[in-house]
Amino acid sequence: MKINSVAILGAGAVGSYMIWGLSSKKDLRLGVIGEGKRAKRLKQGCFINDQMYYPEVWTSQEAHNVDLLIVSLKYGALKPALDSIKTIVGKNTTVMSLMNGVDSEEIIGEVVGNEHVLPALIKVASRKENGYRFDSETTIGIVFGEKQAPFQSERVQTIENLFENTGLHYRTSEFIQEEIWSKFRLNVCNNLPQAILGVGVGCYQDSKHMKFIQEGLRQELEAIACAKGIDLSKVASSTRGSAVPAWAHYSTLQDLDAKRPTEIDMFSGTLIKMGKDLGIPTPYNKYTYHLIKALEEKNEGLFDYDQNDSRETCAK
Numbered sequence: 179m180k181i182n183s184v185a186i187l188g189a190g191a192v193g194s195y196m197i198w199g200l201s202s203k204k205d206l207r208l209g210v211i212g213e214g215k216r217a218k219r220l221k222q223g224c225f226i227n228d229q230m231y232y233p234e235v236w237t238s239q240e241a242h243n244v245d246l247l248i249v250s251l252k253y254g255a256l257k258p259a260l261d262s263i264k265t266i267v268g269k270n271t272t273v274m275s276l277m278n279g280v281d282s283e284e285i286i287g288e289v290v291g292n293e294h295v296l297p298a299l300i301k302v303a304s305r306k307e308n309g310y311r312f313d314s315e316t317t318i319g320i321v322f323g324e325k326q327a328p329f330q331s332e333r334v335q336t337i338e339n340l341f342e343n344t345g346l347h348y349r350t351s352e353f354i355q356e357e358i359w360s361k362f363r364l365n366v367c368n369n370l371p372q373a374i375l376g377v378g379v380g381c382y383q384d385s386k387h388m389k390f391i392q393e394g395l396r397q398e399l400e401a402i403a404c405a406k407g408i409d410l411s412k413v414a415s416s417t418r419g420s421a422v423p424a425w426a427h428y429s430t431l432q433d434l435d436a437k438r439p440t441e442i443d444m445f446s447g448t449l450i451k452m453g454k455d456l457g458i459p460t461p462y463n464k465y466t467y468h469l470i471k472a473l474e475e476k477n478e479g480l481f482d483y484d485q486n487d488s489r490e491t492c493a494k
């Protein structure tokens with residue numbers, strides 16, 4: 179088996195890493211999904227690390243039964259794109275979601291069948307800056323694998339062959355669910371408190387208060403993982419091996435800074451729902467969820483009160 183065609187749904191920061199790597203692959207049909215204005219823009223090329231790339235631009239129908247579909251959407255765009263994913267996936271399509279969080283695979287699996295979905299995650303720091311930009315050398319890259327044996331399945335080997343000699347960094351894992359949850363822990367514990375305070379990631383080392391909040395989030399997440407049978411001790415700590423400068427802003431803070439909606443529903447929102455189903459209290463996540471939602475409202479101008487606003491709210 180060989181992969182002859184790959185479609186990328188979400189040609190943003192993560193999608194650009196995949197376009198960059200897979201464009202070097204001879205004999206591969208590489209397309210990005212886009213319709214209307216987005217298609218028009220994508221046809222002008224994708225500017226990545228100071229170079230222009232021209233993947234084909236396909237509608238969902240044109241991409242039907244592609245060998246590999248890579249989903250790299252923001253969480254808020256996933257549900258609106260499910261019809262498109264359903265159209266793209268054919269009998270032979272494998273779907274790999276590189277989205278953060280722990281439920282994109284399940285959401286996609288519900289509409290296309292879980293047998294099409296190969297669980298995965300990506301560790302990359304890619305950002306919108308004169309096109310998209312990342313450091314390919316320091317990128318940890320894609321981790322993927324079967325949920326159960328045989329781990330070296332035909333589709334795993336086929337994807338390894340696809341990524342070979344592309345410059346993409348990748349590895350396979352026999353503990354993919356734990357790997358995904360470990361990345362989730364990294365995001366929930368590091369992205370969220372710093373996003374509320376609006377400071378670099380060094381805050382967890384420099385402030386015992388920030389560390390305290392981080393710990394609260396971590397304990398709730400680990401209790402939920404444990405109740406779901408996810409043994410996080412099976413994978414090395416996801417923070418090990420990736421040096422991050424103290425000033426670094428993870429994606430949630432980047433979203434707030436750019437006045438974009440965050441993916442808080444995918445982080446604390448999912449944990450709150452899971453906690454409710456499992457009878458596990460999640461007060462740190464609830465507080466964090468509502469504060470980040472309120473910061474989104476602040477960005478939308480909800481609290482732009484002015485001196486002429488005559489409404490009275492509470493007593494002095």
Ligand SMILES: NC(=O)C1=CN([C@@H]2O[C@H](COP(=O)(O)OP(=O)(O)OC[C@H]3O[C@@H](n4cnc5c(N)ncnc54)[C@H](OP(=O)(O)O)[C@@H]3O)[C@@H](O)[C@H]2O)C=CC1
Pocket residue numbers: 187188189190191192193211212213216250251252253255258259262276277278279300301302303304305429441
């Ligand atoms: N950025 C990073 O370094 C990392 C991000 N992640 C995760 O990866 C996921 C993607 O993030 P990121 O790449 O940063 O997000 P971006 O916003 O950069 O990219 C998402 C892309 O999806 C496109 N899109 C939205 N809806 C559709 C649709 N219906 N059809 C086709 N394209 C669509 C958007 O196009 P348009 O702009 O036209 O709306 C945009 O280009 C998130 O879950 C994130 O948490 C994981 C690791 C690192």
Ligand SMILES: CC(C)(CO)C(=O)C(=O)O
Pocket residue numbers: 278300301302303364365369427428429430
């Ligand atoms: C931590 C990082 C950069 C790792 O890929 C990420 O996922 C994020 O910023 O949300």
